[in-house]
Amino acid sequence: MSIDLSHFTPLTSLTGGILIGLSSALLILLNGRIAGISGIVGNLIGPSTKGDRLWRMAFIAGLLLAAPVWRMVGTLPVVHIATGTPLLIAGLLVGLGTRYASGCTSGHGVCGLSRGSFRSLIATLSFMAAGFVTVYVVHHVPGL
Secondary structure, three states: OOOOOOOHHHHHHHHHHHHHHHHHHHHHHOOOOOOOOOHHHHHOOOOOOOHHHHHHHHHHHHHHHHHHHHHOOOOOOOOOOOOOOHHHHHHHHHHHHHHHOOOOOHHHHHHHHHHHHHHHHHHHHHHHHHHHHHHHHHHHHOOO
């Protein structure tokens, strides 16, 4: 295994992680809500109070507007998805599985683990293990 040092960005990765942690902490401290994307989007569609729907729409708008705002002050990275259908299906299955586990990767992995949730620990270990196995099978099993 080797690290592509020309694309290794520890400072920007650390900054992004700090911003994710800070925003998750602020959402739970100020709004009492967990920053799990599947829960935010899933509960936006269902019945909710007007105030509940407003913060969910603002959260999604922030996600969608982040790249255009960044483009005004910096250069966006080139996105190139170099994978086949099996890995895309695996990603979809991870998303579905975590939603069935009453959350998503961001909700369980970032917010649930930081709150010490045993359910989030089991969910995160499960989807990470499934991801590791899937990547190994796709990259090392002939014919896939």
